[in-house]
Amino acid sequence: MKKRGIGVGLSFYGTGYGNGFPDISRAIVRLLPGGRIGIYCGVTEVGQGAKTAMIQIGAETLGVTEKDIDLIHEDTSLMPDSGTAAATRQTYNTGNAIKVACQNMREKLFEKAKVELGLNSTAGLALEKGEVVLSFFPQKRISFKRLSEIYKDETIEAEGEFVAQTTTMDPDTGQGAPYWPYTFNACAVEVEVDMNTGIVNLLRAVFAQDAGRAVNPHLLEGQMDGGFAMALGYTLFEDLKLENGVIKNNRFSKYLIPTAMDMIDVENIIIEDPENTAPYGAKGIGEPVMIPIAPAILNAIYNAIGIRITELPVTPEKLMKAIREAEVNN
Amino acid sequence: MDIKKVYNSKSVEEVIDLLGEYGKKAKVIAGGTDIVIALNKNVIEPEILIDISKIEELKGIREEDEYITIGSTTTFAEVVESQIFENNLYGLHKACKMVGSPQIRNKGTIGGNIANGSPAADSVPPLMALDSIVTLKSIDGIREISLEDYYLNPIKEKELLINIRFKRPKDNQILTFAKLGLRKALAISRLTLSSYIEFEDKTIDSIRVASGALAKFPMREKEVEDYLLGKSLEEKTIEGAIEVLRNSMDERLKGRSTLPYKRVAISTILREILEEALAIEEGVKAW
Numbered sequence: 001m002k003k004r005g006i007g008v009g010l011s012f013y014g015t016g017y018g019n020g021f022p023d024i025s026r027a028i029v030r031l032l033p034g035g036r037i038g039i040y041c042g043v044t045e046v047g048q049g050a051k052t053a054m055i056q057i058g059a060e061t062l063g064v065t066e067k068d069i070d071l072i073h074e075d076t077s078l079m080p081d082s083g084t085a086a087a088t089r090q091t092y093n094t095g096n097a098i099k100v101a102c103q104n105m106r107e108k109l110f111e112k113a114k115v116e117l118g119l120n121s122t123a124g125l126a127l128e129k130g131e132v133v134l135s136f137f138p139q140k141r142i143s144f145k146r147l148s149e150i151y152k153d154e155t156i157e158a159e160g161e162f163v164a165q166t167t168t169m170d171p172d173t174g175q176g177a178p179y180w181p182y183t184f185n186a187c188a189v190e191v192e193v194d195m196n197t198g199i200v201n202l203l204r205a206v207f208a209q210d211a212g213r214a215v216n217p218h219l220l221e222g223q224m225d226g227g228f229a230m231a232l233g234y235t236l237f238e239d240l241k242l243e244n245g246v247i248k249n250n251r252f253s254k255y256l257i258p259t260a261m262d263m264i265d266v267e268n269i270i271i272e273d274p275e276n277t278a279p280y281g282a283k284g285i286g287e288p289v290m291i292p293i294a295p296a297i298l299n300a301i302y303n304a305i306g307i308r309i310t311e312l313p314v315t316p317e318k319l320m321k322a323i324r325e326a327e328v329n330n
Numbered sequence: 331m332d333i334k335k336v337y338n339s340k341s342v343e344e345v346i347d348l349l350g351e352y353g354k355k356a357k358v359i360a361g362g363t364d365i366v367i368a369l370n371k372n373v374i375e376p377e378i379l380i381d382i383s384k385i386e387e388l389k390g391i392r393e394e395d396e397y398i399t400i401g402s403t404t405t406f407a408e409v410v411e412s413q414i415f416e417n418n419l420y421g422l423h424k425a426c427k428m429v430g431s432p433q434i435r436n437k438g439t440i441g442g443n444i445a446n447g448s449p450a451a452d453s454v455p456p457l458m459a460l461d462s463i464v465t466l467k468s469i470d471g472i473r474e475i476s477l478e479d480y481y482l483n484p485i486k487e488k489e490l491l492i493n494i495r496f497k498r499p500k501d502n503q504i505l506t507f508a509k510l511g512l513r514k515a516l517a518i519s520r521l522t523l524s525s526y527i528e529f530e531d532k533t534i535d536s537i538r539v540a541s542g543a544l545a546k547f548p549m550r551e552k553e554v555e556d557y558l559l560g561k562s563l564e565e566k567t568i569e570g571a572i573e574v575l576r577n578s579m580d581e582r583l584k585g586r587s588t589l590p591y592k593r594v595a596i597s598t599i600l601r602e603i604l605e606e607a608l609a610i611e612e613g614v615k616a617w
């Protein structure tokens with residue numbers, strides 16, 4: 001016999017180190033030969049898409065395409081520190097540092113353009129497709145490439161820094177506001193529980209994730225699918241079987257993770273409610289995408305069979321045991 | 331691992347000569363999906379490796395007279411793609427389709443599944459339910475043995491598994507299969523069952539049921555067969571069959587930690603093969 005149920009899980013997640021801990025990202029932007037833009041920044045790509053999103057933020061601020069930017073990262077001898085790729089902090093914190101550095105770079109480029117175009121001031125200058133342009137008289141323009149040729153013996157660069165604002169909790173009461181900003185999400189799943197095998201089969205999933213602003217919607221959906229799959233494994237399959245700190249289940253033949261066949265098509269919904277202190281409103285979603293999935297699945301199991309599961313993973317054997325115990329108690 | 335020589339064999343004769351010469355120092359490799367792991371873990375340490383994957387006469391599925399013969403190096407993928415295993419032979423198609431992953435099905439072979447001797451070999455219960463005969467060859471000659479008896483008298487070090495054959499079923503003889511794995515792909519079977527049922531109207535005129543992962547090796551479930559023989563497949567019969575199989579399991583797996591779970595889960599798997607047989611008999615395509 002199979003029983004179906006629906007469950008919802010919600011979460012809100014404070015991004016960044018939080019609790020008053022120093023949380024600083026830095027970036028340097030440099031005009032490179034050929035008019036290319038180099039962004040030197042210690043942002044680490046761990047598969048989350050930092051390489052893409054950081055370039056997009058820089059391109060947006062400097063009025064160039066992503067192809068015009070070289071991101072130089074992950075080599076600490078070449079760039080300033082931008083903190084860890086952790087705490088769901090790179091989009092918000094390092095994105096802000098890159099935006100600030102690019103805004104400073106705009107001013108540097110305006111200064112050089114003012115000289116080369118023989119202008120009185122930088123007022124009315126704008127960046128447009130790799131050129132500095134005087135907005136009310138667009139014949140007055142000079143390309144980044146030309147500037148890089150004129151100033152080839154001089155480095156045109158600007159720095160940017162973003163220091164996140166967080167406050168310390170009261171150590172006695174635990175009260176306070178340790179994180180800022182938060183991201184929010186909600187997930188609903190429908191499951192089918194086989195009452196004879198204890199196998200939980202996912203039928204449908206809808207997942208809504210607040211991102212402030214989606215810098216790259218495809219990457220964001222990738223993160224949401226990935227977070228869902230990881231959480232699915234942790235909810236239903238993955239069991240280290242720790243004994244006195246030793247991992248007993250140490251082979252992938254027994255330590256099961258979901259395969260593509262176990263994953264379902266998740267209907268992802270991106271919620272955009274721009275955060276006004278964030279780069280173009282964008283907040284991180286890296287960790288939170290995993291959080292509401294297990295509660296949603298456990299609630300759906302409860303909705304299906306009336307049994308609360310309080311220990312993960314919900315393996316078929318464990319679920320059958322719980323079902324038998326519930327039968328005995330009734 | 332200390333392999334001194336690998337033979338890339340072109341004929342069965344060459345292989346059995348080599349096996350005759352080297353005996354237990356040699357190991358035969360076809361798809362390698364089991365043996366490569368065993369080599370890496372030093373579970374086996376042969377000096378000679380004999381690759382049989384390029385020998386034409388061991389490959390493919392042939393229909394001859396009343397028999398269907400599957401060459402030992404036929405891959406699971408080849409069985410899945412073959413139209414022979416549609417409709418009333420669907421059980422073997424389904425079993426082979428549930429083996430591992432596409433990569434494993436492309437490399438792993440039917441002969442390897444038998445010779446490796448795993449109790450959880452997915453293709454074996456349906457082949458056993460078909461009352462298949464295994465042909466083995468060595469310098470001493472040809473040995474034919476039913477798959478059911480094979481596990482009591484398995485492949486010897488000088489033998490090469492040539493093929494496996496079974497009688498082509500009639501339209502009213504239906505093969506089904508079901509598997510309990512803990513995920514939807516790359517799952518080692520926790521339980522498998524296969525049934526071969528000959529229907530006369532709705533009555534079971536003859537039946538063979540084979541199980542996997544319920545003993546040291548795949549085996550026939552004769553108590554269930556006896557129970558179901560002559561009955562018509564209805565809810566009451568299915569419930570009764572589940573009880574009979576549970577009793578057999580209780581005896582066989584007494585004291586095993588996996589028993590409490592398996593004896594409950596078996597109901598879903600047994601019900602699936604019986605209901606599927608009925609559906610195919612009634613002309614509902616299973617795929």
